[in-house]
Amino acid sequence: MFNKILHKLFFTCTKATLFIEEKNEKKLSFYQNFCLKIHLFLCENCKKYFKQFKLINHLLIQKSTNLKNNINEKDLRNLKSKIEQKLNEK
Amino acid sequence: MDKTKFINQIVDEYTQVLYNRAYYLLSNQEEAEDIVQEVFIIAYNSIDTFSGKSSIKTWLFSILNHKISDYYRSKYRNTTKISLDNYFSKDESWKKNQLISECNLEENSVFDDKEFISIFENCIESLPQKWKILVKLYYIEEKKSEYLSQELKITTTNIWKTLQRSRLQLKDCLEINWFKKNN
Numbered sequence: 472m473f474n475k476i477l478h479k480l481f482f483t484c485t486k487a488t489l490f491i492e493e494k495n496e497k498k499l500s501f502y503q504n505f506c507l508k509i510h511l512f513l514c515e516n517c518k519k520y521f522k523q524f525k526l527i528n529h530l531l532i533q534k535s536t537n538l539k540n541n542i543n544e545k546d547l548r549n550l551k552s553k554i555e556q557k558l559n560e561k
Numbered sequence: 562m563d564k565t566k567f568i569n570q571i572v573d574e575y576t577q578v579l580y581n582r583a584y585y586l587l588s589n590q591e592e593a594e595d596i597v598q599e600v601f602i603i604a605y606n607s608i609d610t611f612s613g614k615s616s617i618k619t620w621l622f623s624i625l626n627h628k629i630s631d632y633y634r635s636k637y638r639n640t641t642k643i644s645l646d647n648y649f650s651k652d653e654s655w656k657k658n659q660l661i662s663e664c665n666l667e668e669n670s671v672f673d674d675k676e677f678i679s680i681f682e683n684c685i686e687s688l689p690q691k692w693k694i695l696v697k698l699y700y701i702e703e704k705k706s707e708y709l710s711q712e713l714k715i716t717t718t719n720i721w722k723t724l725q726r727s728r729l730q731l732k733d734c735l736e737i738n739w740f741k742k743n744n
Contacts, residue, residue: 483653485645488729492721496704516654519661523732526664526671530681533672535700541584542577550594551576554601558568 481510487517491524568605575621576601582622586629586697588686596632600624629698630712637691643719643726661732662740677739684734692727699724 482490487510490503499507511518542550579600583593603624604611611620650656671677685693695713699720702709706717713720 483649484655485649485653489721489725492724492728496706516659516661519663520655520732522664523661523735524728527728527731527735529672530678531685531696531700534682534685535585535697538581538585540577540581542580546590547577547580550580550597551572553594554572554576554598555569557598557602558565558572558605 481506481513484510484514484517487511487514488520488524491521495524495528564605564608568601568608571604571617571621572601575618578618579621579625582625582701583629586694586701587632588690588693592632596625596628599628603628626698626702627712629694633691633694633698633713643722645726645729648729660736660741662736664740671739680738681731681735684731684738687734688727688730692723692730695720695723696727 481487487507490499490507493499494504494507498504511521576597579597580593583596584590587593587596600621604621611617615623648656648659655661685696688696695709698713699706699709706720709720710717
């Protein structure tokens with residue numbers, strides 16, 4: 472019953488998790504932001520999910536800005552030779 | 562400066578960083594090598610149009626990102642509907658079997674935990690390729706869904722839905738491989 476009221480007034484959990492994605496990138500409208508805040512206040516699962524969302528978001532940012540080296544010296548030399556060869560054919 | 566000499570210089574200087582990004586996005590050595598080669602061919606052919614407004618690295622990365630977008634569009638042209646049935650019931654609330662652990666970011670920082678990072682990396686790699694490329698590109702492009710939408714020829718809603726679905730799968734992966742074992 473509580474869920475039904477929550478969903479009718481302040482988004483379903485499906486919508487809330489989607490709005491969390493949008494909010495991560497851009498400003499939501501006043502109404503969307505307000506409803507999302509209330510939903511997160513009242514819904515324990517979405518509250519916990521939001522914390523995990525922030526963790527995953529942080530990790531993905533960290534990952535994309537710190538790419539590790541995935542090529543050894545020998546393969547790198549071979550790749551450079553292949554590229555130079557192809558360019559020399561031009 | 563001589564065009565050939567210039568290109569050889571940038572091949573020497575930037576192959577490694579380009580390859581690392583290509584490999585990160587595609588998770589495949591052969592495909593990454595092919596794409597890096599294509600990037601330099603394009604760079605060679607368009608060097609006269611390089612204005613120098615951006616750095617060489619930025620320019621090369623931009624060519625790489627375009628090539629990755631081309632690759633994505635050609636391989637994943639048809640978008641299939643993304644299902645959230647595993648996570649949400651018909652009334653769109655969380656399914657009763659869904660585990661969502663309490664995760665406190667301030668305590669016991671996992672960001673420096675090598676084991677956790679390794680688990681997380683495996684979780685990313687276990688995403689379906691179609692979602693994986695999009696998620697990685699999204700973060701590499703610093704979360705610009707409008708730009709990505711134009712590059713990949715999919716709607717921003719589809720991008721967010723893919724991110725949502727991928728994140729739910731990452732959540733599950735972390736639940737099973739980390740939170741359950743460490744809480």
